Amino acid sequence: PQKKKKPKLPKSPAPHFAMPPIHEDHLEKI
């Protein structure tokens, strides 16, 4: 039987120091 591949681990929780993401904006000057 086709071996069931183990799924990738769920995304590990962000570390305590992680800061809220700042989304890149197309208006930013290059």
Added chain:
Amino acid sequence: LKEAPVSELHDLLCKKLQQCCILFDFLDCVADLKGKEIKRAALNELVECVATNRGILIEPLYPEIIKMISVNIFRTLPPSENPEFDPEEDEPNLEPSWPHLQLVYEFFLRFLESPDFQPTVAKRYIDQKFVLLLLDLFDSEDPREREYLKTILHRVYGKFLGLRAYIRKQCNNIFLRFIYETEHFNGVAELLEILGSIINGFALPLKTEHKQFLVRVLIPLHSVKSLSIFHAQLAYCVVQFLEKDATLTEHVIRGLLKYWPKTCTQKEVMFLGEIEEILDVIEPSQFVKIQEPLFRQVARCIASPHFQVAERALYFWNNEYILSLVEDNCHAVLPTVFGTLYHVSKEHWN
């Protein structure tokens, strides 16, 4: 400020701001105690006022606010007395004027986070020169100051779109100077924490500038002696990049292998930890590209006489996902590690 009628509030606010431009000598802790207390109370009032009142931040106040903040925070940082200062061991020199400085930072944060705050007005005063001076302060030895600076720069980056490219460029310069010239900068971890949130927010496909930052800055950062102080933040940035663009995986792994520590076992344990974090998010299609060079290095670590290095490498087999990758590719991985495993099972002292 609390009792002042609304009509006089802005004038009074302006006067208090000017009053707080007076600096005090905290090295002489008995000097001018009265004056210090007056300024502390005034700063407290300013923090309270901006934090609680709406409609306070009228345009004419912006230059006064930025002037007061600048006069207080922008200063030449004292040279580290102990040239052999080891950030991991020694206690940092705390900023003597912290009783005032903290309130100025608190005020600055409340100002930036006020619902009335208008970037379009503030950008006349919070410009490239201001940001450059702010970045210099990240070299402060006082961790409390760096914590405020980190939050403030994170807000500035978020609110001033026109400054983002400049901020990224200046962070680049700080890291490159740190890697290749001074190997001394106290705020690397804090800057990497901000960059972690920036990378997290990158749009896809990634700009070339961003990929170059990974290759030219983040990977070489692994070679620095004081890696342990900022490794957690550095590894987080690297993993964020790979979650954004998995095609960078091979480049990252080969870069880590190139910078693999030869004489510092503490660093080796950190590298193994980072490798595991990367393998946790790796795509199977990327794994096959790097399995052989990677597991040749893992095998060397298994054979390390330093038992913590050997143990950390063997610990990969405790990771379900890595195990599944190895099982799927045992034709390639097994030959690189089996010989060492067999030898170590017979010869290793621990």
